[in-house]
Amino acid sequence: MPLIQVKVIENVFTGEQKQEIVRRLTDAMVGIEGESMRPVTWCVVEEVHSGDWGIAGNPLTTADVKALAAGVSA
Numbered sequence: 001m002p003l004i005q006v007k008v009i010e011n012v013f014t015g016e017q018k019q020e021i022v023r024r025l026t027d028a029m030v031g032i033e034g035e036s037m038r039p040v041t042w043c044v045v046e047e048v049h050s051g052d053w054g055i056a057g058n059p060l061t062t063a064d065v066k067a068l069a070a071g072v073s074a
Contacts, residue, residue, distance in 0.1 A: 001040040002029050010047040011062045012069075018045045 004025050013021070022043045030038045050062040 002033070002037070002042065004029065004041070004043040006043070006045045007048055007053075008045065009053050009060060009062050009065050010050055012065045013045075021045055 025043050026041050029041050051059045053060045
């Protein structure tokens with residue numbers, strides 16, 4: 001029984017986008033394991049507070065992620 005855990009920085013994704021993440025990742029696992037595993041495939045999307053996530057020793061904020069998504073240097 002697979003458990004898919006996804007961590008994202010808060011306020012980056014909408015509720016609809018998080019639901020899409022759950023659907024698509026579940027579909028990906030079912031594509032590998034077979035349709036019979038869908039009922040027991042769990043997917044959890046957890047939000048991390050802005051600034052509580054770091055890359056290369058530097059905190060990453062919601063604004064930083066939105067700037068990266070827009071193709072702007074933060």
